[in-house]
Amino acid sequence: MRILLVEDDKDVAGFVVKGLREAGHTVEHADNGRDGLFLAASENFDAIILDRMLPGGIDGLRLLETLRAQDNATPVLFLSALTQVDDRVKGLKAGGDDYLTKPFAFAELLTRVEALARRGKGEGPSTRLVVGDLEMDLLSRGVKRAGQKIDLQPREFRLLEFLMRHAGQVVTRTMLLEGVWDYHFDPQTNVIDVHVSRLRQKIDKPFPTPLLHTVRNAGYMLRVEEP
């Protein structure tokens, strides 16, 4: 995927560019708002990672507003040290698609950007999700693995649906909290881990190969183990 990074901090930018390239993406980098706006407006990107506070007279918000005024709908992820809820709301109102606060875990940034870029592609509404031998029918709300029916609680179903929609990607605890429960706070305890381990009991335990993997220091990933 082609990704534009607009970030003025050299260290952070260097580290993000390196990480994204290692993950197989093409990355352009601008270290001020003016260059960022020029690149964003003149070339095609699958996603833009945008710092809120930028030198050069055009900050992240202005850049995004200008871009949206030109009917440019490239998905944008805000990266910002401004953590207040109102700042977040402002960013999303200006046309941002996601908001990540500094400091951040790179895995989380990667996952969120990839999710955004895919959303930008606009995949059609599907009624069936498949990962390996795990199948989910969204209409009848039935789940089967290797042809065997699995009974899930409504919330477990939504958790699995979220993981299946992000199959092959790292999904962080925060993403699960927001995506499945619509909670915007940080529980002090490992509640999410308990939910995931319950789900694992049902979809992985009775079968020979696991699908739901724990990614250290990041979160979880649903994928078919490569042989």
Next chain:
Amino acid sequence: MAEPAYPIRPADIESGIDAGLQRVAAAIANEAPQKPRRAFLRSASIRFALLYGLVFGVSTILLAGSVRYSTLGILSRQTESAISEDGASLLHSYQSGGMPELILSLGNRIHENPDDSAIYLLVDPLGNRIVGNMSSWPAGVTEDNIFYKIPIKHFTRRSTAEMRAYGLPNGDQLLIGRDIKMQVELQTILRDAMFWALGAMIGLGVIGAVVIRSVFNRSLADITATTRAIARGDLSQRVRRDMSGDEFDIMAETINDMLDRIARLMDGVRQVSNAIAHDLRTPITRARTRLEFAASHAASADELRAAVERATGELDGVVRVFEALLRIAEIEAGARRSAFGPVDLNPVLTDLAEFYEPMADTRGIKLDTSWPTEVNVIGDRDMLQQAIANLLDNAIKFAPEHSTVRLAARLDNEAIEVHVADNGPGIPQQDRTRATERFYRAETARNTPGTGLGLALVAAIAQLHQGRLRLDDNHPGLRAVIVLPRNFTKMQGTIRNRLRLTGDRESTLAGPGS
């Protein structure tokens, strides 16, 4: 390695706030003694009384003027028209019957005029009296056909009359007049009354000014004294209230609310600087030491990686603490009421119970729930969720295995209460007031994970919703209760609203046991 330089020390922040407070208090207690001679006029109450007196005086004078015009003016005009009519009729007699007819008419008129209020005098060209009830021609009357108001000697008595002279074709002169002694007396009475009224008004005005000044002073002296004390740095002072609910009382209440808030913010700053010194330095030091040690001692890449990962974990903890601190500060600043709206707590509680149930289950804890079908409050759904989640987090963390954690909501006439109760170690009575401070950790909780900010955040959220967090003994364990008022009121009300509300307003002070 060079010692890091901190551009802003906590002490600087505090002294900065002190200086700011002093300016505010000085502005409130604006009574800087300049020239004592003009101090009298600079008193707001005296100015108020003088202005009031002036408006009152001007309106009195206008009123008196109009009374005078409408009474004396009308009387005078009536007299003039009577004289004119009389003159015209006598001239008519002269024209129809000559001198004899005129003298006869005059005689009749004088005869029919027992109280001598009408005055007639006919003189020949030399000034000798022909007929009339006046002894001689008054010196003041020199021209014909003009009204004169002059003092006269009417035979023996002195009086004032309004008179007019008519010249006859034969050279004789006729004088017709009316005695206006009554009018003059009325005028004198009116003038005297006006002077007395003016004098009384000035007297009352002065007395009023003194009374108003003393009322103002009594009400403001306390406020002035308090704000001066605050400006000197004594934040414990509060304005005395008389609970009457009048404007001064409301001002005192408002100032006290403001001072409470300033005191809380100052406390917050102090706590946060202490916290930064301890609770943030500790993990940063740990991470730093770990990295430094690994850099010089790690034997293998795996060892190095493990050290880096643990240091990253520690830094994540620091970030979490930072975020919680900022969030509390944000909530305490009260800037987040924009997202307030009606919220039904029933689905919120149901979801949270479902969210925490598996977690409780892993420790064999039973989650016991009960609440009414509708629990409507005004608030921010996200924040209320977070507050209840924090309490559940704590309860499940501290409850002994195979015990029961109770989540319940209750409504009564004034308040909505959300209870979270466990049978864990609880918080000792003497610590409960401190439990909502930032970074409070009970002795028994020293070794459990957590930031020590959970209850502080809950208290801040409750306070933002004009409620409070109460910590009770659950015999054994802790029962945390979020108390929310049922009729949430807009904080920024007009004076009128405040007057209406002072009676039943609930204290917005957070803190257990109050």
